[in-house]
Amino acid sequence: MRVRRGDLLTPVAGWSFDLVLPNPPYVPAPAAACPRRGPARAWDAGRDGRLVLDRISQDVPALLKPGGTLLLVQSELSCPEESLRRLRTSGLHADTVEHRSVAFGPVLRSRSDWLHDRGLIEDDTEREELVVIRAVRPE
Numbered sequence: 001m002r003v004r005r006g007d008l009l010t011p012v013a014g015w016s017f018d019l020v021l022p023n024p025p026y027v028p029a030p031a032a033a034c035p036r037r038g039p040a041r042a043w044d045a046g047r048d049g050r051l052v053l054d055r056i057s058q059d060v061p062a063l064l065k066p067g068g069t070l071l072l073v074q075s076e077l078s079c080p081e082e083s084l085r086r087l088r089t090s091g092l093h094a095d096t097v098e099h100r101s102v103a104f105g106p107v108l109r110s111r112s113d114w115l116h117d118r119g120l121i122e123d124d125t126e127r128e129e130l131v132v133i134r135a136v137r138p139e
Contacts, residue, residue, distance in 0.1 A: 008052070009059050016065045024052040027107055030114055043107050047118075049078030057086035064092075064137040076129040077108075077120050087135040094135035101127050103118040 004011035025034065029044035034051050045051045052072060060070050070092070074080055080096060087094035104112065104126050115121045 007133055008055055012063065015063065016049070016068070017063055018065055018068050020060050020063060020068070020070045022056055022072060023061070024056055024074075025072065026053055026078040028077055028110070028115065028118070028120060038132065045078065049075065053078060053083055054086065056092060057083050057090070061087065061090040061092050066137055066139045068137045070133075070135040072133045073130060074133070076131065077102070077115065080131045080133060083133055092135040093135055094133060096131050097134045098132035100130045102130055
């Protein structure tokens with residue numbers, strides 16, 4: 001395994017892969033932009049939680065070898081249907097293959113009022129659903 005550091009997929013431009021396993025930030029946040037530094041970079045992904053997910057959906061298909069697979073985890077709060085739509089539009093066969101309900105952690109608990117005001121959760125919601133999307137490039 002080789003580790004590369006850089007702006008998302010830039011360090012691997014021109015490469016191709018059998019498997020891509022990103023764990024992007026996907027939590028909706030009051031700020032429109034991703035934080036430039038600090039621990040919130042690991043979870044904050046803009047007001048709709050899609051700043052990094054959209055880039056992955058757009059750019060990863062070109063990195064997959066024929067038959068290559070993307071496995072992407074994200075929250076129901078960041079619209080998995082949009083990820084599926086974008087991946088399918090790019091020519092991949094994409095489906096949700098796993099769902100898991102988990103208790104809110106400290107980040108979502110701290111912004112539950114904001115999420116409620118935006119209509120992303122109900123008053124008494126204390127759990128989120130995580131999904132795993134599998135997208136395969138045709139042979």
